[in-house]
Amino acid sequence: DAGVTQSPTHLIKTRxxxxxxxxxxxxxxxxxxxxxxxxxxxPQFIFQYYEKEERGRGxxxxxxxxxxxxxxxxxxxxxxxxxxxxxLYLCASSLGAVTEAFFxxxxxxxxx
Amino acid sequence: xxNVEQSPQSLHVQExxxxxxxxxxxxxxxxxxxxxxxxxxxxxxxxxxxxxxxxEKKKGRISATLNTKEGYSYLYIKGSQPExxxxxxxxxxxxxxxxxxxxxxxxxxxxxxx
Numbered sequence: 001d002a003g004v005t006q007s008p009t010h011l012i013k014t015r016x017x018x019x020x021x022x023x024x025x026x027x028x029x030x031x032x033x034x035x036x037x038x039x040x041x042x043p044q045f046i047f048q049y050y051e052k053e054e055r056g057r058g059x060x061x062x063x064x065x066x067x068x069x070x071x072x073x074x075x076x077x078x079x080x081x082x083x084x085x086x087x088l089y090l091c092a093s094s095l096g097a098v099t100e101a102f103f104x105x106x107x108x109x110x111x112x
Numbered sequence: 113x114x115n116v117e118q119s120p121q122s123l124h125v126q127e128x129x130x131x132x133x134x135x136x137x138x139x140x141x142x143x144x145x146x147x148x149x150x151x152x153x154x155x156x157x158x159x160x161x162x163x164x165x166x167x168e169k170k171k172g173r174i175s176a177t178l179n180t181k182e183g184y185s186y187l188y189i190k191g192s193q194p195e196x197x198x199x200x201x202x203x204x205x206x207x208x209x210x211x212x213x214x215x216x217x218x219x220x221x222x223x224x225x226x
Contacts, residue, residue, distance in 0.1 A: 042203075042216030042218045043156075043201075043216045048212075100161050105153070
């Protein structure tokens with residue numbers, strides 16, 4: 001069975017641009033969460049979606065948005081990129097909103 | 113603000129050594145404690161999910177214990193092997209409003225030399 005897949009794996013963007021990151025959950029999983037990991041820190045929670053509805057939002061500015069599609073895949077969008085947005089963005093999927101989470105390999109975003 | 117602390121920050125041991133790491137978390141509103149192993153360029157791999165005080169879990173040479181009353185968990189690796197080299201993350205969950213978020217520590221980076 002395919003695990004959580006994320007695309008692209010690496011991305012370089014310029015300050016002020018926007019970016020879209022994509023995530024396909026494990027088949028049958030209805031919940032997708034997004035995390036940001038900067039060097040030297042643990043992953044930080046950004047969003048959780050369950051059954052296409054936003055269930056939780058972390059302490060991130062409104063430049064960050066996400067959505068979940070009918071097939072439960074998800075996109076994370078970041079507008080007006082800042083240098084500080086450079087990080088590894090992880091997607092996790094789970095069966096339900098409060099069950100064990102399985103992670104993808106992440107998207108490495110570099111903002112120059 | 114929830115705080116999850118892990119110690120040590122890094123550890124370098126010889127093949128065959130046994131080692132252990134500590135994860136401290138808030139003891140109030142506890143729901144679950146997760147351990148992940150994260151190898152470079154790979155996905156974080158779920159090792160254990162523990163929910164009950166006194167829980168002990170084991171997978172091969174790796175085991176974990178949980179004390180929810182005092183807010184800590186230990187991860188033990190018996191007879192470390194070079195393939196155990198990875199960052200070990202713990203994450204705390206408190207169920208809030210029908211959804212859960214993982215609050216991670218910074219991790220313990222383990223290097224096992226042959």
